[in-house]
Amino acid sequence: MKHVILLSLLLVLAACGRGVPDQARIVVAGDSVMAWNRSAGASVADQLEARLNEPVGDVSLPLAKVMGGAGPLNIPSQLEGVRVAHVVVNGGANDLTNCDCGQCGPVLNRLISEDGTQGAIPALVADLRRRGSQVIWADYYTSPKYAGTACEPRYKVLEARLGRMAARDAGVTLADMDDVFRPDDLTLFAADKTHPSAKGSGRIADLVAPLLSR
Known part of the structure; x- marks a missing residue:
């Protein structure tokens, strides 16, 4: 029952989210x-909008997955x-949350192959490129909760594969959040030491904004 209530709340959040303005x-x-700090008007999209002085759509949602998830909890569906x-x-x-940190190979392979050409992420990016979109894939920062743990290497593997994917297409850019985050700077993180604070969301917006003029 608790899971049903949580899903219902998330779907309400999605319905009340920013959406995509026509322009x-x-x-x-x-x-x-991406979605964190939306209730305070300080999500990544909110802060991009302020920096660029133009409308920015936002369909991101907590708990969303690349593979699986229903409706807006599935990232490809968000972008349909x-x-x-x-x-x-x-x-x-x-x-990756349901795989043991040392046993994530099969999930990683389904997300993106070692050479960056196959899997759910390249399929999503290829679909967006066919629609004419430039794609900025924002790679995760290292959070205080996971820094130095056995879980950190799986994200390094993901980052390397995403880099190979981006290198194949000038219309795809990998933006590495580790370039603007430090796990020992707690001002960048929410109280859970995983999600970004409003300042952290601003750092992501600062990283991405210069890439949007290409």
Whole structure:
């Protein structure tokens, strides 16, 4: 019953989310890293909008997955029918939550192959590119909760594979959040030491904003 209530609350959140304004040329999609601080008007999309002085769509949602998840809890479904100049997207962490940190190879392979050409992430990116969108894939930062643990290496593997994917297409850019985050700077993180604080969401917006003029 608790899971049903949680899903219902998330779907209500999705319905009340920012959505995609008709005139938007940029849409943010993905999981809770993107959606965090929305209630305070300080999510990544909110802060991009303020920096760029233009409308920015936002379809991101906590608990969203690249593989699985129903409706807006599935990241490809979030972007169904979206045709804009730029899509800023992340994902994969929630897909990896149910695998043991040392046994994530099969899930990683389903997300993205070692050479970056196959899997759910390249399929999503290829679909967006066919629609004419430039894609910025925002790779995860290292959070205080996971820094130095056995879980950290799986994200390094994911990052390397995403880099190979992006290198194959000039219309795809990998934005590494570790470039603007430090796990020992707790001001960048929410109280759970996993999600970004409003300042952290601002750092992500600062990382992404210069890439949106390409």
